Amino acid sequence: MNTVALVGNPNVGKSSLFNTITGARQYVANWPGVTVSRKEGIRRWRGREIKLVDLPGIYSLGAISIDEKITRDYLLREAPDVVVVIVDALNMEQGLYLLIEVLEMRENVMLVVNAIDEAKKRGMKINRYELEKHFGVHVVFTSAVTGEGIDELLDRALHIITTKDVHSFVELTYQKEIEEKVRKIEERIQNAKRLRSYKPRWLALKALEGDPEVLELLEEFEIPVPTGEENKKYKEMIAQRRYQYIDSVLREATTSFDQKLSVSEAFDHVVTHRFLGIPIFLAMMYLAFTFTFDVMSPLSDLIDTGISSLGEWLRGVMGNGWVTSLVVDGVVSGVGAVLVFVPNIFGMFLALGFMEEVGYLPRAAFVIDKLMYKLKLSGRSFMSLILGFGCNVPAVMSTRGIADPRERLITILVAPFITCSARLPIYILLAGIFFKGQEAAVIFTIYISSIVLTAISATLLNKILFKGQPIPLVMELPRYRLPSAKNLWLYVWERGKHFLEKAGTIILISSIAIWFLGSYPAPADKSFAADLGKFFEPLFRPLGYDWRMVTALIFGTAAKEVVVSTFQMMYGDPSSVLPHLITPPVALSFMFFVMAYIPCFATIAVIKTETGGWKWALFSVMYSLFIAYTVSLLISVVGGAIL
Amino acid sequence: MKLSEAVVGTKVKIVSVDFPPELQGRILGLGFVPGSIVEVVREAPFGDPRVYTVHGKMITLRNSEADLIEVEPVSKNFPLSMAEVGKHYIVKAFLGGPFFMSKMRSLGINVGSKIMVASKFPISITINGKPVRIGMGMAEKIIVEEI
Structure with missing residues (x-):
């Protein structure tokens, strides 16, 4: 059986998609942190059984909260055949940040832009080919509400499973200082046999960011790594570069749309009012x-x-x-x-x-x-x-x-x-x-x-x-949502x-x-x-x-x-x-x-x-x-x- | 300036983010990275926590957390409380309710009025050559632009 893992920020409709695909009944809440552990379901598609794994919603692949750790450990150790990163069509930035992180860790990744119906309703246009070109992954537009794009999602996932074609692989280049450090650490990693199951670039970047688990791992092999204040600086630089890249891609790939939701704004103004709240x-x-x-x-x-x-x-x-x-x-x-x-x-x-x-x-x-x-x-x-x-x-x-x-x-x-x-x-x-x-x-x-x-x-x-x-x-x-019956x-x-x-x-x-x-x-x-x-x-x-x-x-x-x-x-x-x-x-x-x-x-x-x-x-x-x-x-x- | 000091309704640009390591990753992941634009959306009862929009997401931060984010103003418009002594400004907007508006009218301050900041702590301005004392709370609700 092939495994497809769903990864994304909290509240992007991951669980809804999971339900739509597997027909499972998993309640989907309009607040972050519903999936506290991973959920699994099976979908038969074109004569194959695909196991879907719904992982907890996270913002980054650090190893701090249990949610983050569950997702990260799953991606590292269980080796799913396809990792589907789901982003919210109306607010892709944070999701794409996660996509970059996942791409640095694994290659068999595809991108799903969910809630496409809401984006269309607001007249927002997203250019799929720009996204595919700049992130080097297959992109599918879906809506868990209307069911749009679900078949295509499954087809693409199957395509990756059978042909190992993950589109073109694009590697995000960081600032010169970071790249030099990465190269040095990468060289040392090449010599350590036991580290070959990891992507050297990922290990090197995580080491620069000061990830405690990775630092410990590299110390075992006596690979010199930066510490303390340096980690802090690099981590900030890496995040900054990722967002710069995302911003520049989105400028090309999307049309701006009316960000301000008047109804939502007005509602928020009242229910979170200083005195009335x-x-x-x-x-x-x-x-x-x-x-x-x-x-x-x-x-x-x-x-x-x-x-x-x-x-x-x-x-x-x-x-x-x-x-x-x-x-x-x-x-x-x-x-x-x-x-x-x-x-x-x-x-x-x-x-x-x-x-x-x-x-x-x-x-x-x-x-x-x-x-x-x-x-x-x-x-x-x-x-x-x-x-x-x-x-x-x-x-x-x-x-x-x-x-x-x-x-x-x-x-x-x-x-x-x-x-x-x-x-x-x-x-x-x-x-x-x-x-x-x-x-x-x-x-x-x-x-x-x-x-x-x-x-x-x-x-x-x-x-x-x-x-x-x-x-x-x-x-x-999260955005206000009309409750579905x-x-x-x-x-x-x-x-x-x-x-x-x-x-x-x-x-x-x-x-x-x-x-x-x-x-x-x-x-x-x-x-x-x-x-x-x-x-x-x-x-x-x-x-x-x-x-x-x-x-x-x-x-x-x-x-x-x-x-x-x-x-x-x-x-x-x-x-x-x-x-x-x-x-x-x-x-x-x-x-x-x-x-x-x-x-x-x-x-x-x-x-x-x-x-x-x-x-x-x-x-x-x-x-x-x-x-x-x-x-x-x-x-x-x-x-x-x-x- | 700290993010916690930015006034509701204004936009600022992040200079640096200095959280303890266990939170830094999440904060950066959410889009609070140097160079990003943050809008101060509103504040909760008692003025804490506050909602910010960063990269299209609404995020709540307590003031003690927003203290750890260093920012600089981006919009040319900012509250009078942040104006400098001796400079000339034009009034662009008011953030207060009807009482505040009538108070402003009675002082002769309207949108489009040209003012000069004569002193700070307490703030005193000159409008049409006439000096007016302004409380700090009021100064935060008067949005001005430098001329």
Whole structure:
């Protein structure tokens, strides 16, 4: 099988092209850094199987952030048959810079100019033959939206695979001083056998730039290389020359076009306004929550009614007996308790997806960066954290795009405080019982508190672990994009599906387990579950929790939705039982406990993988338990005193 | 001049870029290379970070990062705050809102007015032979061209 690798800047439509070619469903976000690791797909073309590899979006082939390293190592070691460099038709410069870098590393490269439909719409003309001539590669114009040029892309790739014809090879000549140094290092490299798998010119240029990996490699062979200040100077000169070349080529190859997008400009002017920016951000968030609850709740009620009737019907058909109880009280009410919230969760993803799709989220990151800066984080980690509102697992995984290891670790450790969609059902349940009519406001408060808690934790951890050094922010603001219904649906489905899968697996299993633990030995308040809850209850007495709530918390570590399932099973009808057992402040305290305590198993596992050991995973567990207990205790005590 | 000091709405040319090695590659890759033209697009609440356009891309940088990029002005138009004492200028544009505009009118400063910078810190200008004191904040919103 032949391999074709896709390389490009973030946000040039790489993943869209990948999807169009392979027919895969990979969600494409309108912000940099979606592909956190490489994705692979297979396309059959003219009787051959071609494996496509979608690599993370990068700006240069340094070896600093994990994204860059993944791409660079892949290009160096896996030797794909064709490397496709994708650039954005409306903004080719940075993409062509990457093309030059890739060309210095490998020869089997071709160039794809994507979003050609948008360029045409704006009357921009690109001369393909000029590009081919000056970069010495095959050039194809594509549009992932209209599908234009995809066949040609595949044909050209196949052409390179079968004939090894990469067009004409053009080598960019640098300044005299650089070229002389390159020649000297190249000569020395020729003698070192083990270095022959690399292009000598690439090694020499990287050595001049002061690339740590290459310097180490060359030192092994005792090849003299420049260091420190010299590296800095050469690196600047090399980059300058590349951009000079790109500018001169583009002057010949493209017609200028109306750069300023009036709509986009006007939009930016408002949403990132000095004074309005932050209020607009909060308003957008609040709107998203109102949409999640108010608009979606009739659907939830419908499902709720459906599930209750299903239970009644099953009871009628199956009669009384332990099997019926297992099916109705265990499976139907346990899984059903979670399914009721499916519309809310899909609603929230729809709202979040819309903001992301349009391109608002990077602007939001920009607007609140000053606050993040105070926390010694950056807008970039904000983008990872906001993914956590869906699920903490992708949030933790997306930190791979963060270049700074300190910022990355802190982001991973605080991410679980961002309240994920699995915790939403418990808020909705309790807010509906204790704060009727004010659900959206109460839940919004919890969300804001979760952000504040994340912020405080970040500052605290930074102070303790890293003595509080600030972290840089270099972020691209992408063009605004009209959300495509297909992409939006993919976004909602990709995330919502996960929730449904959980309902069918871990929540189903937990429901059955909880039913057994809660039913045997009979009666319910002498069962194993009761023993467990009662054993730990004294610990939670200061908080005012009932033993059944404690049991729910324990089971909830498997997946936080299980808290709701447990409630359903242990209380039968929580809305009529709970008000007699606890006060509104205790209910609020419990919501906060659920928000902050132990990340679920899946998140703990991913923290372990991403930080490379149990140390930080355990730290996260202990730390979050401590925070949850402290905050909830405060709410129970203060709330109790006020009432 | 540092990039962080360039006024919103103006264009500057990069002289040198001095980031720590771990960021230098990305910054250069994004197009912040000596000789490139950067436009200061806008600033976030509290004036930090700011958005710049470089080689057709909008990039956000914090002021602490923009401090590491040395630039020089390119456009003939620049804010009055950067004008030199003793030289003559013509007013080209105002960056402020309606209140600012009426304030300018009341001072007798209009687009096309010819002014001379009499002193700096605080800035005082002569317009039609009449001296006027201008605050630093206002001086940043008055765009002038040397004559």
